Amino acid sequence: MKPMLSAENVVKVFGVPNSPHAITALSDVSIDVFSGETVGLVGESGSGKTTIxxxxxxxxxxxxxxVLRDGRRVETKADWKELRRNIQYVFQDPYTALCPTMRVGAALAEPLIVHKKCPRSECSDRVAEMLKKVGLHPDVMRRLPIHLSGGQRQRVSLARALMLEPNVLICDEIVSGLDVSIQAQVLQLLINLQSELGISIVFISHDLRVVRYMCDRVYVMYNGEVIEAGETSNVFNTPSHQYTKSLLAAIPGVVRNSSVDIG
Ligand SMILES: Nc1ncnc2c1ncn2[C@@H]1O[C@H](COP(=O)(O)OP(=O)(O)OP(=O)(O)O)[C@@H](O)[C@H]1O
Ligand SMILES: [Mg+2]
Incomplete structure (x- = not known):
């Protein structure tokens, strides 16, 4: 089976290569995402998770x-446009991800209108449907982001990302700004949405307990490289790299207790 999305031997240098100010963010990173799975990216701050x-x-x-999609290299402008429509990104910070002056209904309808997904007259019904899917009352449509709690905002961000029915959802530290009980609710919502919609998820997090709970496979990144990858249970139970061992050792209970659960 071919991965639905892959990065192959990716190098990323910010700034002019070989200049004194160049930053090599990624050295040689390869990542595969298969249909319907949740792939974790873990690693310390600055290791390159967001960049890849x-x-x-x-x-x-x-x-x-x-970058390959279904084994085919993404090359032309049209390929990239198609890719961007099928892969949606949910940001760490729902406070800045949503436009503060745009009501929730308009923010959710926008992708439908931009991509001509449905007639304007049907947008409102589609938005209401999606709000219910992410556990919010359709009345939320009339509110501004400032009138929502952090958990509600992150649900709205998820709803917005799902409006175009993507194949892959990239979730970049989406629960790290939320308190623990709300984290558990948002994670459960993500699991439910995945089984309902069959999407693949790239789940980026500092929190190894959350990664263990959420991910089928995991990539451990360090300093712009993938230093270890595999099924989550294998990487967590028998880490082979010293860095992974130290990451796991920093979390009380995770190494000793393989049934650690979240919140
Ligand atoms: N636009 C940019 N210009 C210059 N350097 C950048 C830029 N974006 C990222 N970097 C650098 O690339 C490296 C990787 O950054 P990246 O944001 O991918 O890390 P990360 O693993 O997502 O970290 P965090 O966990 O803090 O979000 C860092 O050294 C960062 O400073
Ligand atoms: Mg990041």
Whole structure:
């Protein structure tokens, strides 16, 4: 089976390569995402998790290496446009991800209108349907982001990302700004949405307990490289790299207790 989305041997240098100010964010990173799975990206701050995910959805270009969709290289402008429509990104911070002056209904209808997904007259029904799917009352449509709690905002961000029925959802630290009980609700929502919609999820998080709970496979990144990858249970139970061991050792209970659960 071919991965539905891959990054192959991606290098990313910010700034002019070989200049004193150049930053090599990714050295040689390869990541596969298969249909319907949740793939975790973990690693310390600055290890390149956001950069590789931005490259995989075409909002950042690779210095070297390629992105493949269903085994086919994404090359032309039309390929990238198609990719961007099928891969949606949910940001860490729902406070800045949503336009503060745009009511929730308009924010959710916007992707439908831009991509001509349905007649304007049907947008409102589609928005109401999606709000219910993410556990919000359709009346939320009339509110501004400032009138929502952090958990509600993150649900709205998820709803917005799902409006175009993407194949892959990239979730970049989506629960790290939320308190623990709300985190558990949003994660459960994500699991439910995945089984309902059959989407693949790239789940980026610092929190290894959450990654263990959510992900089928995991990539451990360090300093712009993937240093370990595999099924989550294998990586967590028998980490082979010293860095992974130290990441796991920093979380009380995770190494000793393989049934650790969240919240
Ligand atoms: N636009 C940019 N210009 C220059 N350097 C950048 C840019 N974006 C990222 N970097 C650098 O690339 C490296 C990887 O950053 P990235 O944001 O991918 O890390 P991350 O793993 O997502 O970190 P965090 O967990 O803090 O979100 C860092 O050294 C960062 O400073
Ligand atoms: Mg990041």
């Amino acid at each position: 995910s931005r490259i995989m959805m075409g909002i950042e270009t690779a210095t070297k290496g390629v």
